[in-house]
Structures are given as C-alpha cells and as structure tokens.
Amino acid sequence: MKKLLLLLIIGLFQSACSTEPTARPNGFMRIGLPNKQYEPLALLEGCNFSSELNTSALLRYKDSANCWIDIVYPSLMSTIQLTYKPVNNNLDDLVRDAQKLAYKHTVKASGMREQLFLYDSARVYGMYYEMSGASAATTQFYATDSAHHFLRGVLYHYSAPNPDSLAPVTNFMREEILELIANLHW
Numbered sequence: 001m002k003k004l005l006l007l008l009i010i011g012l013f014q015s016a017c018s019t020e021p022t023a024r025p026n027g028f029m030r031i032g033l034p035n036k037q038y039e040p041l042a043l044l045e046g047c048n049f050s051s052e053l054n055t056s057a058l059l060r061y062k063d064s065a066n067c068w069i070d071i072v073y074p075s076l077m078s079t080i081q082l083t084y085k086p087v088n089n090n091l092d093d094l095v096r097d098a099q100k101l102a103y104k105h106t107v108k109a110s111g112m113r114e115q116l117f118l119y120d121s122a123r124v125y126g127m128y129y130e131m132s133g134a135s136a137a138t139t140q141f142y143a144t145d146s147a148h149h150f151l152r153g154v155l156y157h158y159s160a161p162n163p164d165s166l167a168p169v170t171n172f173m174r175e176e177i178l179e180l181i182a183n184l185h186w
Helices: 002-016 091-108 163-182
Strands: 040-041 050-052 058-063 067-074 080-088 107-117 124-132 138-143 147-155
Touching: 050 163, 067 163, 080 163, 091 124, 091 138, 091 147, 107 163, 124 163, 138 163, 147 163
Parallel strands: none
Antiparallel strands: 040 050, 058 067, 067 080, 080 147, 107 124, 124 138, 138 147
16 A cells, blocks of 8 residues: 555656746736835925925935935835925026926836926925836926925836836835825925
8 A cells, every 4th residue: 555655656746747848927026015104304404394204214315415315215226316405586497407307207208297286385386297108217396385495306216117017116106205295394
C-alpha cells in the first residue's frame, strides 16, 4: 500500500512538470495608499499661509528664505512642490508665470482640465490644472487672496509616467491637493 501511494505521488509530480514554459502576464505591484488623517500645518517660517497636512507626508524646506517647500509622500514616490510669494503689485505677473508653467506640460499631456476655485470666506481664489496622459506634472494650481499672498503648487511623481499604473496614486494625490487648497488660510 505504501509503495503504491509513493508511486502515485511520484507520478503526479512528474506529470505536473512540463518542459514547455507557460507565458504569464506582466504585473504591477499593489500600491498601498496612506490613510487620510490630517494635522494642522501651521504658519511656516518665511511663509504666510497655513493648511492641513496628511500625517503620512513629510515636510521639507528647500529654501526657507524664498518659501520653497516640498510635501513628500515617500511610500507613493510623489511630491507636491509649493512656492509662496508675497504680492507687491505683481499679481498679474505671478498669475501669468503660473499659467505658463502649467501650459508648458501640455506638450506631453493628452489633455488638460482647468477648474476655477473661489473660497470667499477664507479669501482663497485660484485655478487648478489637471493634465491627462504621460505628463511629468499631472496636477498644478495657484491660489491667492488677490492682495498680499500667492501660492503655487505642482505634483510630481518620481517614477515612469505610465498613466494606467499611476492612476490610483494620481487620484489620491489630486484629492490631497484639493484638501490642501480647501483648508488654505493666509
């Protein structure tokens, strides 16, 4: 009985092995998105704005004298770059520069959606740009109070711009940017 069982197991193993390779589809790693838990982002040194920051994000000063800040999401290999500038009779120039930088990415993008936002109670006004396709910067925005403050932001992914595989990360990061804008205070 034991010999018969042993022969049966050996026969099953031999029939399971094949010399011909089996084609398997390419796959992508599962992307674990961070929780949506926020903490107040207080007024930063050299910057005159505050908002809320995801607890999974890291805040890095690139240049505190000019208020250049990176909000880094290490697990997603994504960064929101923020630049704050005071408005001194130069609002038209600041808006024009922000628009030029947004439209510069339409060369690689297959399309662009613009969305105006107005939060009168917080005096936050601006434009949100969303690129589709293989653009390095998928989302950009600028916000201002039209008198004293101007904030520009851009989202970068530090990976190949494959829109299909980056879609969950891009959607998550776009929601993060909209949350940042909605809670912006001067």
